[in-house]
Amino acid sequence: MTVPRSRRISSLAAQLYLWLVIVFLFMPAIVLVAFSFNASPFFNLPFTGLTFHWFSKAFHNTAMMSALGNSLKVAIPTAIIAPAIALATALGLRRASRWARRGVDAAVPLPLLVPGMIWSLALLLGFTRLNVEPSIWTVLVGHVLLSLPIVILLVTTRLSSFKHEWEEAAESLGASRAMFVRRVVVPHMAPALIAGALMAFTISFSDFVIAFFLTGQGFTTLPIYIYSLIRFQADPSITAMASMLFIFALVLFLVVAKLQGREVKAAAGRAALASVGATNRASEDES
Amino acid sequence: MSGIVELQAVEKAFGDVHALRALDLEVQEGEFVSLLGPSGCGKTTTLRLIAGFETPTRGDVRISGRSVLGQRADKRGVGIVFQNYALFPHMDVFENVAFGLRAQGLRDEAVTARVREMLELMSLAALERRRVHELSGGQQQRVALARALATRPRVLLLDEPLGALDKKLREQMQTALMDLHRTTGMTMIYVTHDQEEALSMSNRVAVMRAGRLVQYDTPAGLYYDPAQLYVCRFVGRTNVLRGKVERVAGDAVVASGGLTATASEQLQPGMDCAVCVRPERVRIVQEERANGAANALAGRVLERVFFGQTTSYVVELDRGGRVEVSAFSESLEAGAAAGDRVVVSFAPESGRVFAAGDEELA
Numbered sequence: 156m157t158v159p160r161s162r163r164i165s166s167l168a169a170q171l172y173l174w175l176v177i178v179f180l181f182m183p184a185i186v187l188v189a190f191s192f193n194a195s196p197f198f199n200l201p202f203t204g205l206t207f208h209w210f211s212k213a214f215h216n217t218a219m220m221s222a223l224g225n226s227l228k229v230a231i232p233t234a235i236i237a238p239a240i241a242l243a244t245a246l247g248l249r250r251a252s253r254w255a256r257r258g259v260d261a262a263v264p265l266p267l268l269v270p271g272m273i274w275s276l277a278l279l280l281g282f283t284r285l286n287v288e289p290s291i292w293t294v295l296v297g298h299v300l301l302s303l304p305i306v307i308l309l310v311t312t313r314l315s316s317f318k319h320e321w322e323e324a325a326e327s328l329g330a331s332r333a334m335f336v337r338r339v340v341v342p343h344m345a346p347a348l349i350a351g352a353l354m355a356f357t358i359s360f361s362d363f364v365i366a367f368f369l370t371g372q373g374f375t376t377l378p379i380y381i382y383s384l385i386r387f388q389a390d391p392s393i394t395a396m397a398s399m400l401f402i403f404a405l406v407l408f409l410v411v412a413k414l415q416g417r418e419v420k421a422a423a424g425r426a427a428l429a430s431v432g433a434t435n436r437a438s439e440d441e442s
Numbered sequence: 443m444s445g446i447v448e449l450q451a452v453e454k455a456f457g458d459v460h461a462l463r464a465l466d467l468e469v470q471e472g473e474f475v476s477l478l479g480p481s482g483c484g485k486t487t488t489l490r491l492i493a494g495f496e497t498p499t500r501g502d503v504r505i506s507g508r509s510v511l512g513q514r515a516d517k518r519g520v521g522i523v524f525q526n527y528a529l530f531p532h533m534d535v536f537e538n539v540a541f542g543l544r545a546q547g548l549r550d551e552a553v554t555a556r557v558r559e560m561l562e563l564m565s566l567a568a569l570e571r572r573r574v575h576e577l578s579g580g581q582q583q584r585v586a587l588a589r590a591l592a593t594r595p596r597v598l599l600l601d602e603p604l605g606a607l608d609k610k611l612r613e614q615m616q617t618a619l620m621d622l623h624r625t626t627g628m629t630m631i632y633v634t635h636d637q638e639e640a641l642s643m644s645n646r647v648a649v650m651r652a653g654r655l656v657q658y659d660t661p662a663g664l665y666y667d668p669a670q671l672y673v674c675r676f677v678g679r680t681n682v683l684r685g686k687v688e689r690v691a692g693d694a695v696v697a698s699g700g701l702t703a704t705a706s707e708q709l710q711p712g713m714d715c716a717v718c719v720r721p722e723r724v725r726i727v728q729e730e731r732a733n734g735a736a737n738a739l740a741g742r743v744l745e746r747v748f749f750g751q752t753t754s755y756v757v758e759l760d761r762g763g764r765v766e767v768s769a770f771s772e773s774l775e776a777g778a779a780a781g782d783r784v785v786v787s788f789a790p791e792s793g794r795v796f797a798a799g800d801e802e803l804a
């Protein structure tokens with residue numbers, strides 16, 4: 156098999172270019188992971204030796220662990236509540252009038268266009284008006300609202316491939332409403348619900364702005380804790396924690412991509428990128 | 443007379459569109475009834491009213507003698523097979539068939555036994571664990587049937603279930619359905635726009651048009667005794683000779699050109715009318731051998747088509763119009779050839795006279 160030389164070179168160049176793009180995209184994450192193994196307590200070259208000290212330090216930092224716990228306490232409920240609300244919204248919309256549907260379709264993505272800062276400020280003002288003290292609950296509400304547009308988009312897209320006849324077939328076979336939802340709707344929607352849960356989790360887990368505005372006394376999420384560490388006592392235990400989060404997101408992405416179809420891969424890809432974005436922000440701040 | 447399914451003066455309007463008007467229909471237990479008509483005639487709406495997916499605007503729907511208005515579809519005990527099957531794609535064949543049994547709350551062993559029985563009946567046993575998308579159209583059709591039958595519904599509704607299959611498969615499935623009807627004795631209501639299918643499979647056929655029931659009769663009744671010109675033309679092949687009514691004497695009608703035939707509707711002298719006669723009821727003889735038969739019409743053979751068992755002639759009449767003649771090939775004496783002068787004739791009791799006018803086919 157002989158391939159013309161010029162073509163071989165151009166295909167080689169294309170591959171090289173692809174790898175350059177990938178390296179460029181992941182450079183910050185790679186730097187981050189590399190520095191978390193560096194023995195030096197400062198973020199500078201040359202490397203002074205390989206160590207797991209910073210990981211151990213991160214795990215022994217009770218404040219950091221409690222911030223991680225707080226983040227999970229918000230992110231996990233967000234990942235459950237947002238897809239549930241999105242599913243109810245999407246199902247309800249199918250029975251709504253065309254005008255109502257168009258209105259909601261147009262309104263749902265709007266919060267994505269509002270800068271996070273303004274959105275958070277609006278939420279804070281709203282809560283203050285209602286005399287609600289900032290707490291874990293306000294952050295949870297904020298995160299559910301923040302992730303809903305994307306989750307609703309995912310879920311309504313999936314629901315559009317739902318066939319009306321399945322509902323009638325289930326009914327004619329004697330299925331109750333509950334059985335229809337459990338055996339037909341949820342399995343069909345599962346890929347979008349899982350993707351939505353992942354998205355909501357990642358959005359909540361990596362959010363800084365809303366948490367910054369809506370956290371109360373003594374309740375700190377991980378991004379906010381990392382931010383305060385960077386300002387006051389930066390050391391590589393931050394990068395160690397960030398590396399672990401990055402690896403966690405990567406593993407999550409790979410597992411889900413393996414288990415599910417294309418739809419979820421795309422969504423999980425976005426989720427992974429979002430988490431990389433979060434760790435990038437952290438590493439940018441460090442340098 | 444009370445049937446297992448009864449529709450009484452049912453009307454259904456979708457906004458300004460009247461899908462059904464004053465529909466009365468009664469189906470006896472164990473009957474195979476077809477709803478026949480062109481698309482948009484209301485046959486599918488009728489089926490959906492029985493299934494419980496639609497509510498009538500007026501009138502009553504009764505199953506086993508009780509009104510089911512206000513009863514949800516899942517409580518009616520009516521099975522349905524959809525044109526596009528509507529199988530659950532995330533379940534395998536077994537689970538699709540088991541769905542209705544699980545809805546009834548049957549124990550696992552009972553579900554398994556019943557599903558196996560249905561799969562056996564539908565020759566699907568080997569495909570138990572296949573996913574729906576791995577099946578051919580005919581196999582999906584059989585799964586849909588097995589699923590609908592598994593719960594032993596009081597009535598099985600079939601909405602053009604063979605529409606998506608190719609001709610050969612469709613014929614096989616027709617036979618399979620008829621066998622199934624015979625062996626289970628289940629009441630079946632079948633929607634189709636294919637008149638041959640309706641005639642060959644049904645005990646009775648309800649011919650529908652623009653939301654109304656035009657005629658409800660046995661296939662033979664529809665064929666030999668159509669109530670309207672519309673039915674006569676829609677069911678089977680027919681020759682239509684147009685003219686005016688000249689005289690009416692009891693059932694016998696004399697129309698222009700001396701055509702004598704039997705009245706199927708109330709007719710008055712002077713009305714526009716159509717005399718209809720089935721191709722196999724028309725006799726064809728060479729012109730020189732015609733000897734004063736009734737309704738003799740002279741013409742020229744335009745075409746002769748050999749179908750094997752039967753042979754068809756298309757004869758261009760001198761009075762205008764064409765007549766199709768169909769005869770057993772064996773019974774033809776020295777059959778006429780294209781271009782021959784011939785005389786076609788039919789007995790007065792074979793011809794039907796209808797008022798002409800509103801007979802356009804949709």
